[in-house]
Amino acid sequence: MSLGESLKNARAMNNLTQEDVAKKLYVTRQTVSRWEQNKTVPNIFVLQELSNLYGLSIDDLLSETKEKVQEKEEGKAMKKINWFALFGVVCFNVVLFSGVAIAAIGLLIALWAITLSFVVSPLLLLGANVTGLQNFEMLQTVLSVILCGVGVVLYPFSKKVTHYLIEFFSKYVKYNQKTIYN
Secondary structure, X not given: OOHHHHHHHHHHHOOOOHHHHHHHHOOOHHHHHHHHOOOOOOOHXXXXXXXXXXXXXXXXXXXXXXXXXHHHHHHHHHHOEXXXXXXXXXXXXXXXXXXXXXXXXXXHHHHHHHHHXXXXXXXXXXXXXXXXXXXXXXXXXXXXXXXXXXXXHHHHHHHHHHHHHHHHHHHHHHHHHHHHEO
Protein backbone atom coordinates (compact mmCIF):
# COMPACT_ATOMS: atom_id res chain seq x y z
CA MET A 1 0.00 0.00 0.00
CA SER A 2 1.31 3.44 -0.91
CA LEU A 3 1.40 6.50 1.31
CA GLY A 4 -1.52 7.99 -0.63
CA GLU A 5 -3.63 4.88 -0.05
CA SER A 6 -2.72 4.93 3.66
CA LEU A 7 -3.78 8.57 3.91
CA LYS A 8 -7.02 7.90 2.03
CA ASN A 9 -7.88 4.89 4.23
CA ALA A 10 -7.09 6.79 7.43
CA ARG A 11 -9.27 9.70 6.30
CA ALA A 12 -12.15 7.35 5.45
CA MET A 13 -11.83 5.56 8.80
CA ASN A 14 -12.25 8.93 10.54
CA ASN A 15 -15.31 9.81 8.39
CA LEU A 16 -13.65 12.92 7.02
CA THR A 17 -13.86 14.36 3.53
CA GLN A 18 -10.93 15.80 1.64
CA GLU A 19 -12.51 19.22 2.24
CA ASP A 20 -12.60 18.62 6.03
CA VAL A 21 -8.92 17.61 6.09
CA ALA A 22 -7.98 20.59 3.91
CA LYS A 23 -9.73 23.04 6.26
CA LYS A 24 -8.07 21.58 9.36
CA LEU A 25 -4.60 21.68 7.79
CA TYR A 26 -5.07 25.04 6.01
CA VAL A 27 -4.43 23.60 2.56
CA THR A 28 -6.61 23.19 -0.51
CA ARG A 29 -8.76 20.15 -1.19
CA GLN A 30 -6.71 19.59 -4.37
CA THR A 31 -3.57 19.30 -2.26
CA VAL A 32 -5.15 16.57 -0.16
CA SER A 33 -6.30 14.86 -3.36
CA ARG A 34 -2.76 14.98 -4.81
CA TRP A 35 -1.38 13.37 -1.61
CA GLU A 36 -3.92 10.57 -1.82
CA GLN A 37 -3.21 10.01 -5.53
CA ASN A 38 0.57 9.87 -4.85
CA LYS A 39 1.17 12.85 -7.12
CA THR A 40 2.85 14.75 -4.29
CA VAL A 41 4.06 13.91 -0.80
CA PRO A 42 3.28 15.97 2.30
CA ASN A 43 6.26 17.35 4.17
CA ILE A 44 7.22 16.05 7.60
CA PHE A 45 5.33 18.78 9.46
CA VAL A 46 2.13 18.08 7.56
CA LEU A 47 2.63 14.34 8.15
CA GLN A 48 2.79 15.10 11.87
CA GLU A 49 -0.46 17.05 11.63
CA LEU A 50 -2.08 14.24 9.61
CA SER A 51 -0.99 11.66 12.18
CA ASN A 52 -2.50 13.77 14.97
CA LEU A 53 -5.70 14.30 12.97
CA TYR A 54 -6.13 10.60 12.16
CA GLY A 55 -4.97 9.37 15.57
CA LEU A 56 -2.12 7.34 14.05
CA SER A 57 1.63 7.58 14.39
CA ILE A 58 3.73 8.69 11.43
CA ASP A 59 5.27 5.24 11.48
CA ASP A 60 1.81 3.67 11.09
CA LEU A 61 1.12 5.91 8.10
CA LEU A 62 4.44 5.01 6.49
CA SER A 63 4.93 1.40 7.67
CA GLU A 64 3.27 -0.32 4.74
CA THR A 65 5.00 2.06 2.32
CA LYS A 66 8.39 1.24 3.91
CA GLU A 67 7.73 -2.50 3.71
CA LYS A 68 6.84 -2.23 0.03
CA VAL A 69 10.01 -0.24 -0.74
CA GLN A 70 12.16 -2.75 1.19
CA GLU A 71 10.60 -5.68 -0.68
CA LYS A 72 11.29 -3.97 -4.01
CA GLU A 73 14.91 -3.27 -3.06
CA GLU A 74 15.49 -6.84 -1.85
CA GLY A 75 13.94 -8.26 -5.01
CA LYS A 76 16.13 -6.06 -7.22
CA ALA A 77 19.27 -6.82 -5.23
CA MET A 78 18.86 -10.56 -5.59
CA LYS A 79 18.09 -10.43 -9.33
CA LYS A 80 21.17 -8.55 -10.48
CA ILE A 81 24.23 -10.78 -10.44
CA ASN A 82 27.63 -9.34 -11.18
CA TRP A 83 29.12 -12.26 -13.13
CA PHE A 84 32.68 -10.90 -13.05
CA ALA A 85 32.49 -10.55 -9.27
CA LEU A 86 31.09 -14.08 -9.00
CA PHE A 87 33.97 -15.44 -11.08
CA GLY A 88 36.51 -13.47 -9.01
CA VAL A 89 35.01 -14.58 -5.70
CA VAL A 90 34.98 -18.24 -6.75
CA CYS A 91 38.57 -18.13 -8.03
CA PHE A 92 39.88 -16.26 -5.00
CA ASN A 93 38.06 -18.51 -2.54
CA VAL A 94 39.15 -21.73 -4.23
CA VAL A 95 42.77 -20.75 -4.73
CA LEU A 96 43.74 -18.67 -1.73
CA PHE A 97 41.06 -18.40 0.90
CA SER A 98 40.29 -22.10 1.11
CA GLY A 99 43.87 -22.75 2.29
CA VAL A 100 43.58 -20.06 4.94
CA ALA A 101 40.19 -21.39 6.07
CA ILE A 102 41.45 -24.98 6.31
CA ALA A 103 44.50 -23.87 8.32
CA ALA A 104 42.35 -21.76 10.67
CA ILE A 105 39.90 -24.60 11.24
CA GLY A 106 42.77 -27.04 11.86
CA LEU A 107 44.34 -24.72 14.41
CA LEU A 108 40.98 -24.24 16.09
CA ILE A 109 40.45 -27.99 16.37
CA ALA A 110 43.96 -28.37 17.80
CA LEU A 111 43.30 -25.60 20.34
CA TRP A 112 40.11 -27.32 21.52
CA ALA A 113 41.82 -30.73 21.65
CA ILE A 114 44.60 -29.31 23.84
CA THR A 115 42.13 -27.48 26.08
CA LEU A 116 39.90 -30.50 26.61
CA SER A 117 42.80 -32.93 27.13
CA PHE A 118 44.31 -30.61 29.74
CA VAL A 119 40.98 -30.32 31.56
CA VAL A 120 40.37 -34.10 31.69
CA SER A 121 43.99 -35.06 32.51
CA PRO A 122 43.35 -35.54 36.26
CA LEU A 123 40.38 -37.79 35.45
CA LEU A 124 42.54 -39.93 33.17
CA LEU A 125 45.21 -40.16 35.87
CA LEU A 126 42.64 -41.13 38.47
CA GLY A 127 41.14 -43.74 36.17
CA ALA A 128 44.56 -45.30 35.47
CA ASN A 129 45.37 -45.41 39.20
CA VAL A 130 42.02 -46.94 40.17
CA THR A 131 42.11 -49.64 37.50
CA GLY A 132 45.75 -50.40 38.25
CA LEU A 133 46.89 -49.94 34.65
CA GLN A 134 49.80 -47.82 35.74
CA ASN A 135 51.04 -46.36 39.02
CA PHE A 136 51.90 -42.68 39.05
CA GLU A 137 54.13 -40.72 41.36
CA MET A 138 53.07 -37.65 43.27
CA LEU A 139 54.92 -35.30 40.85
CA GLN A 140 52.86 -36.64 37.95
CA THR A 141 49.66 -36.09 39.91
CA VAL A 142 50.63 -32.49 40.70
CA LEU A 143 51.53 -31.84 37.06
CA SER A 144 48.20 -33.31 35.98
CA VAL A 145 46.34 -30.90 38.28
CA ILE A 146 48.43 -27.99 36.94
CA LEU A 147 47.54 -29.03 33.38
CA CYS A 148 43.90 -29.07 34.39
CA GLY A 149 44.25 -25.49 35.66
CA VAL A 150 45.90 -24.46 32.39
CA GLY A 151 43.01 -26.10 30.50
CA VAL A 152 40.44 -24.22 32.56
CA VAL A 153 42.29 -20.96 31.82
CA LEU A 154 42.46 -21.84 28.10
CA TYR A 155 38.71 -22.52 27.87
CA PRO A 156 37.54 -18.85 27.69
CA PHE A 157 40.32 -18.11 25.21
CA SER A 158 39.27 -21.05 23.03
CA LYS A 159 35.67 -19.93 23.21
CA LYS A 160 36.61 -16.36 22.20
CA VAL A 161 38.73 -17.56 19.28
CA THR A 162 35.89 -19.79 18.08
CA HIS A 163 33.39 -16.93 18.30
CA TYR A 164 35.76 -14.58 16.48
CA LEU A 165 36.35 -17.05 13.64
CA ILE A 166 32.64 -17.75 13.22
CA GLU A 167 31.90 -14.03 13.15
CA PHE A 168 34.74 -13.42 10.69
CA PHE A 169 33.61 -16.16 8.29
CA SER A 170 29.97 -15.06 8.42
CA LYS A 171 30.97 -11.45 7.65
CA TYR A 172 33.19 -12.72 4.86
CA VAL A 173 30.28 -14.63 3.32
CA LYS A 174 28.02 -11.55 3.58
CA TYR A 175 30.73 -9.43 1.96
CA ASN A 176 30.97 -11.90 -0.91
CA GLN A 177 27.19 -11.84 -1.34
CA LYS A 178 27.19 -8.04 -1.49
CA THR A 179 29.95 -8.17 -4.09
CA ILE A 180 28.09 -10.66 -6.27
CA TYR A 181 24.57 -9.23 -5.95
CA ASN A 182 24.70 -5.61 -6.99
